[in-house]
Amino acid sequence: MTVSKTAEKSSDKPADVAKGRKDASEPQAEALQLGELSEQLGYVLKRAQLKVFENFLRCMASLQLTPAQFSVLLLVEKNPGRNQTEIASTLGILRPNFVAMLDNLESRDLCARIRSTNDRRSHILVLTDKGKAVLARAKKLVATKHEARLNDLLGQANREALIGMLAKIANEF
Amino acid sequence: MTVSKTAEKSSDKPADVAKGRKDASEPQAEALQLGELSEQLGYVLKRAQLKVFENFLRCMASLQLTPAQFSVLLLVEKNPGRNQTEIASTLGILRPNFVAMLDNLESRDLCARIRSTNDRRSHILVLTDKGKAVLARAKKLVATKHEARLNDLLGQANREALIGMLAKIANEF
DNA sequence: GATATTTGGTATGGTCCATAACAATTATCA
DNA sequence: TGATAATTGTTATGGACCATACCAAATATC
Numbered sequence: 490m491t492v493s494k495t496a497e498k499s500s501d502k503p504a505d506v507a508k509g510r511k512d513a514s515e516p517q518a519e520a521l522q523l524g525e526l527s528e529q530l531g532y533v534l535k536r537a538q539l540k541v542f543e544n545f546l547r548c549m550a551s552l553q554l555t556p557a558q559f560s561v562l563l564l565v566e567k568n569p570g571r572n573q574t575e576i577a578s579t580l581g582i583l584r585p586n587f588v589a590m591l592d593n594l595e596s597r598d599l600c601a602r603i604r605s606t607n608d609r610r611s612h613i614l615v616l617t618d619k620g621k622a623v624l625a626r627a628k629k630l631v632a633t634k635h636e637a638r639l640n641d642l643l644g645q646a647n648r649e650a651l652i653g654m655l656a657k658i659a660n661e662f
Numbered sequence: 663m664t665v666s667k668t669a670e671k672s673s674d675k676p677a678d679v680a681k682g683r684k685d686a687s688e689p690q691a692e693a694l695q696l697g698e699l700s701e702q703l704g705y706v707l708k709r710a711q712l713k714v715f716e717n718f719l720r721c722m723a724s725l726q727l728t729p730a731q732f733s734v735l736l737l738v739e740k741n742p743g744r745n746q747t748e749i750a751s752t753l754g755i756l757r758p759n760f761v762a763m764l765d766n767l768e769s770r771d772l773c774a775r776i777r778s779t780n781d782r783r784s785h786i787l788v789l790t791d792k793g794k795a796v797l798a799r800a801k802k803l804v805a806t807k808h809e810a811r812l813n814d815l816l817g818q819a820n821r822e823a824l825i826g827m828l829a830k831i832a833n834e835f
Numbered sequence: 836g837a838t839a840t841t842t843g844g845t846a847t848g849g850t851c852c853a854t855a856a857c858a859a860t861t862a863t864c865a
Numbered sequence: 866t867g868a869t870a871a872t873t874g875t876t877a878t879g880g881a882c883c884a885t886a887c888c889a890a891a892t893a894t895c
Contacts, residue, residue: 529804655707
């Protein structure tokens with residue numbers, strides 16, 4: 490069977506598909522059947538990630554921090570004395586793309602590049618005082634408004650199980 | 663304290679941060695401390711999603727189907743007689759961006775747009791025979807090579823729990 | 836000391852995502 | 866009925882993110 494573009498006498502499977510949904514049998518726009526899609530790992534994973542990022546941005550609106558920027562500040566705080574390549578690579582950010590990110594954070598006086606005295610090629614990354622203060626506030630916002638939402642939704646035990654499974658996927662898939 | 667760009671006499675917190683990691687105390691490039699990052703929902707979620715998509719693309723290399731294209735085929739198969747706006751919106755795809763996607767699938771003879779006889783504005787979407795065949799093969803590949811990997815990694819029970827929690831986040835977060 | 840490697844950076848292109856605008860068609864309703 | 870509003874598919878366009886090639890300065894290697 491070949492598909493006819495104009496569907497002249499299309500008495501196909503379920504009572505003329507080419508007519509579309511406008512039979513009197515259906516009152517309004519009924520929802521589509523997701524079917525196997527709702528069981529697809531990638532699909533549900535992507536949609537959850539979008540919702541989580543969306544919520545993250547709302548919670549951080551006052552601080553104007555994206556998830557990526559937040560992760561940079563967290564990593565720099567935890568690992569002082571590291572250069573751009575090290576920070577970027579552990580976050581999965583390519584060095585060229587990391588430059589603009591740092592330009593942004595540095596222009597807002599949240600972190601600073603310091604030329605290393607050992608290897609004068611590399612820039613050591615450090616949080617400024619303002620950066621530390623902003624990160625502290627960000628952590629509280631994330632904990633109270635963002636991560637807490639997961640507990641309300643799943644419960645403490647399930648939350649930890651979820652994070653654990655996601656981490657396992659991220660590392661071993 | 664203000665950050666000095668050149669770090670002249672920077673005897674700061676932990677033994678000269680500005681020197682960077684080049685002390686003889688550490689043999690090579692030791693891994694950074696992820697710290698609280700590994701507990702951040704968004705971080706671990708995003709990284710898991712990237713890994714899963716990456717694996718999906720590898721499994722589908724022979725069929726050249728992206729996750730988004732696969733989801734379109736699945737949804738069209740499950741919901742024959744729907745138009746572009748309906749399919750696109752339930753997938754979270756904006757109509758303008760859906761055009762190129764359909765152009766691609768149609769040029770490969772996987773699906774077809776049929777002008778509706780009820781509403782001559784809308785294009786009814788249908789899978790071609792080749793589209794149905796490709797989708798069938800894709801489903802098998804996904805089931806055996808992709809989703810099965812989750813069972814090996816988490817086990818059947820955990821897999822279902824994970825999907826359930828992600829769906830809940832996607833819908834109620 | 837000549838060569839290779841590393842680091843931060845620029846330039847550039849691709850893909851995905853979002854908005855505005857438009858023609859054709861249909862719905863609304865005075 | 867006919868004027869107006871809304872909808873559908875589409876184009877154009879810009880932004881955000883991601884990936885590659887390439888470069889100068891500095892360092893490592895031999």
